[in-house]
Amino acid sequence: MAEPHLTETVAEILAAYRRDALKPQDVVARSYAGIRRHADPAIFIALREEAEVLAEAAALVRDSDRTLPLYGIPIAVKDNIDVKGLPTTAACPAFGYRPAKDATAVARLRRAGALILGKTNLDQFATGLVGVRTPYGIGRNLFNDTLIPGGSSAGSALAVAAGFVPLALGTDTAGSGRVPAAFGNIVGLKPSRGMVSCSGVVPACRTLDCVSVFSLTVDDAIAALKVIAGADDADPYTRPRPVGAVGPMPDGVRLGVPLPGERLFFGDKRSAEAYDAALDKLASLGANIVEIDIKPFYEAARLLYEGPWVAERYLVAKALIASAPEALHPVTRQIILAGAHRTAADTFAAFYRLEELRRGADRTFRSIDALALPTAPTIYTVVQVLDDPIGLNSRLGTYTNFANLLDLCALAVPAAMRDDGVPFGISLLAPAGQDAALAGIGRHFHAAAGLPLGALDRIA
Numbered sequence: 001m002a003e004p005h006l007t008e009t010v011a012e013i014l015a016a017y018r019r020d021a022l023k024p025q026d027v028v029a030r031s032y033a034g035i036r037r038h039a040d041p042a043i044f045i046a047l048r049e050e051a052e053v054l055a056e057a058a059a060l061v062r063d064s065d066r067t068l069p070l071y072g073i074p075i076a077v078k079d080n081i082d083v084k085g086l087p088t089t090a091a092c093p094a095f096g097y098r099p100a101k102d103a104t105a106v107a108r109l110r111r112a113g114a115l116i117l118g119k120t121n122l123d124q125f126a127t128g129l130v131g132v133r134t135p136y137g138i139g140r141n142l143f144n145d146t147l148i149p150g151g152s153s154a155g156s157a158l159a160v161a162a163g164f165v166p167l168a169l170g171t172d173t174a175g176s177g178r179v180p181a182a183f184g185n186i187v188g189l190k191p192s193r194g195m196v197s198c199s200g201v202v203p204a205c206r207t208l209d210c211v212s213v214f215s216l217t218v219d220d221a222i223a224a225l226k227v228i229a230g231a232d233d234a235d236p237y238t239r240p241r242p243v244g245a246v247g248p249m250p251d252g253v254r255l256g257v258p259l260p261g262e263r264l265f266f267g268d269k270r271s272a273e274a275y276d277a278a279l280d281k282l283a284s285l286g287a288n289i290v291e292i293d294i295k296p297f298y299e300a301a302r303l304l305y306e307g308p309w310v311a312e313r314y315l316v317a318k319a320l321i322a323s324a325p326e327a328l329h330p331v332t333r334q335i336i337l338a339g340a341h342r343t344a345a346d347t348f349a350a351f352y353r354l355e356e357l358r359r360g361a362d363r364t365f366r367s368i369d370a371l372a373l374p375t376a377p378t379i380y381t382v383v384q385v386l387d388d389p390i391g392l393n394s395r396l397g398t399y400t401n402f403a404n405l406l407d408l409c410a411l412a413v414p415a416a417m418r419d420d421g422v423p424f425g426i427s428l429l430a431p432a433g434q435d436a437a438l439a440g441i442g443r444h445f446h447a448a449a450g451l452p453l454g455a456l457d458r459i460a
Contacts, residue, residue: 008453010073010166010220017072024057024072024115031074031117034164038459042137043155043162045079046086047118057115068113069227075109076159076168079119080126081211082106082200090202091124091134094327095320103200104235105169105211105228112227117165120155124332126171126204127313128152129179129376129396130385133329138382142184142455143422146381150180150396153212157184160214161454167224170212173204174304175376175400177212178412182375182425186454187446188412189213189221189439192432193404194239196225197232205304205312207237208404216453218413218443222246225435244436249444251286255428256368258294264398268378274424275374278415278445282372285448287441290368296360297371301401303357305335305394307350309405314339331389354405361406362431370430370438373399375412379422403429411438413446423451 016022032050035043053074060072077083080090082099083106089096101107106116123133131154132138139158141147149158153170160168161184170177172190181188189212196211203209211228215221222243231238257279265272283289303309313336320327321337328336377398385392403410412427426445428438 008163008166008456009216010070010223011217013073013166014071017066024060025054027072028053028057028074028115031164034162034459038162038164040140040158042121042139043158044076044118045089045091045121045136045155048086048116053115053117060113060115064113069223070109071113073114073167074117074165075114076117076120076156076165077106078122078153078156078168078170080122080171080202081169083116083119086119088119088202090126091122091136092320092328093135094324095317099200101200104197104232106200108228108230114167120153120159120168122154123152123176124329125202125313125317125336126152126173126176127332127335128393129175129400130389130393131180132382132385133331133389135329142458146383147379147422148183148382148385150183150376152176153180153214156214157181157186157188160184160216161186162459163454163456166216166220168214170214171201171204172210172212173208173404175397175403177210177214178400178410178427179376179396181214181412183379183423184454185414185417185423185425185451187215187218187221187414187442189215189225190403190410191225191229191435192241192409193407194237195229195241195243195435197230197235197238199232199234203312203316205309207312208309210404218411218439218446219246222436222439241433246436246439246443249285249441252288253286253370253441254288254290254368255282255370255372256290256292256364257372259291262294265374265377266395270418270420270422271374271378271424274416274418275426278426279372281448282445285444292364292368296357297402297406298398300354300357300361300405301397303350303354304397304401304405307354308342308347310335310339311342311347312339335390358406365431370428370434370441373427373429375399375425375427399427407432409433409435409438411442413442414451415449417451
């Protein structure tokens with residue numbers, strides 16, 4: 001078996017396969033051994049039997065082409081995305097069902113040679129950025145177990161950051177594919193809306209939802225995106241958007257950042273300092289830092305939970321709330337029930353305002369190529385979030401909630417380890433269709449940051 005440190009990323013694992021230094025069975029066995037050692041039952045909701053996945057890996061070796069783009073790559077899937085043979089619960093046991101087929105994104109992963117290990121924990125119905133709104137336990141933050149893991153895709157991010165899998169699927173409506181990436185020192189890619197089919201995904205806000213990717217490197221995230229992207233007749237919201245080729249970071253790329261007086265960190269000086277350092281690093285790499293008025297983006301972010309999009313969340317759980325409201329997590333139920341009382345007039349008023357904000361965002365992007373923002377303004381302890389579950393969650397979405405409303409793609413990348421040992425990340429955002437351009441910037445920045453991959457230096 002190849003040396004562990006040579007086979008952490010998708011690219012490294014595939015290279016080891018090509019030189020016959022490793023077999024898919026070896027990688028699967030190592031994944032399960034790591035899961036057992038770590039012993040956190042709150043990462044996976046459903047984990048396939050190791051013998052079953054080993055048999056699948058052996059069949060892959062026997063019957064499949066080793067040039068498949070994700071040949072023998074173990075992958076975890078958020079438990080609001082259908083995987084045939086495993087229940088889908090969306091972290092609500094009373095809602096659970098057994099899907100007859102894979103979600104489109106999962107089916108495409110399988111065709112590319114990937115091996116699905118199991119389904120991961122999440123904030124119930126993907127409603128939250130904290131990772132604590134689940135009956136399946138709170139996953140341990142890998143850097144400080146008093147802190148939240150971030151959500152809603154908590155389990156998927158933890159599985160990648162801990163090195164159990166090099167790739168995982170999440171979803172992202174308000175930041176669920178980016179905030180837990182920042183708290184786990186990994187990459188979180190939120191593609192352009194409609195680039196990846198949501199067929200077989202339990203909706204949060206169907207008009208905004210995106211399937212997202214967690215990985216240790218930007219290149220690995222793009223490799224996965226190229227596999228799962230593409231139009232799908234089963235999802236009318238998909239759009240024909242090619243991923244494109246990832247090039248180098250352009251010299252002089254214009255990165256928009258908030259005016260100093262508009263930067264929100266809620267008293268977290270460490271995160272503020274880490275953001276300043278990240279901007280200095282970007283400038284040293286050739287970026288042109290452009291200060292912009294960020295307030296319209298903040299207003300769009302507030303619309304997500306103040307406007308009619310909460311009603312979309314209500315539609316998903318409407319029948320369950322009517323028959324067994326106690327089956328929902330109390331915080332999730334409180335948020336979703338707010339969507340039951342929106343009027344058509346409220347909806348159109350929000351649509352009108354959002355369209356004005358979109359035009360303002362378009363004007364901003366005439367003077368910049370992308371935004372470079374903190375992924376999250378701060379991080380909280382589990383105790384703090386349990387004491388103020390809605391207020392603190394709202395703060396975490398400061399720099400993420402507006403992305404899908406404004407039709408932006410986003411890439412969260414690690415930026416630094418703060419002096420208290422907590423990771424800090426930034427996000428790059430640009431108009432839809434610029435996914436590859438963001439990857440070119442993010443790849444260069446991540447390499448220059450010189451950070452360990454995820455928490456692999458901490459996981460025995």
